[in-house]
Amino acid sequence: MTKGTKGRPATSETWRIFCAIDLPASVRASLLSRVKSLREAVPNAQPSWSREENIHLTLKFLGQVQTSRLSDLSKAAARSAADFSPFQVTLEDTGMFPKHGAPRVLWIGVKDEAGKLAHLQTRLEEECASEGFAREVRPFHPHLTIARLRNPQGARELAVAHKKMRFEPAEVAVAELLVIRSEPSGAGSRYTVISRHRMD
DSSP, X not given: OOBOGGGOBXXXXXXEEEEEEOOOHHHHHHHHHHHHHHHHHOTTOOOEEOOGGXXXXXXXXXXXXXXXXXXXXXXXXXXXXXXXXXXXXXXXXXXXXXXXXXXXXXXXXXXOTTSHHHHHHHHHHHHHHHTTOXXXXXXXXXXXXXXXXXXXXXXXXXXXXXXXXXXXXXXXXXXXXXXXXXXXXXXXXXXXEEEEEEXX
């Protein structure tokens, strides 16, 4: 067996990992109601809907991470959360990616008036970089993905309905940063929380 850094056994096993903020049950119920309304409005569309329990506010997607490095990642997340007190953001607005051309993702927007969520995300990037994890090169645009439009049938109609349909604003308390494993399966991705990091 080869040795990794600091004399630890090296491992080639990797897990698909991201860091995120969890959502309260009330918000999940609101998102589920949104999906139900869109299904009824455009029944011929065939999107891949996000499962209610799998919707999170993602701050950093790391992709495949060696299991031997998960401890370092959790430490980076802990340091990031430790400098923040709990705060609130607001879910509102609706949109799609990309802005032009065939829509591929439907999302609910996140309003971060005080800029604390953006600050937390920046701090997380810095702490992860200090542990040797790659920085995200794309700008941070917080959102909740509710559907992916892989099939063109009804996609444009569904995107228009999503944009026109009002989403009642909802407050989300941000008090904990999660490190989460994503495992793909036939029934959709299964998420497992690796570590939780409370804000003081």
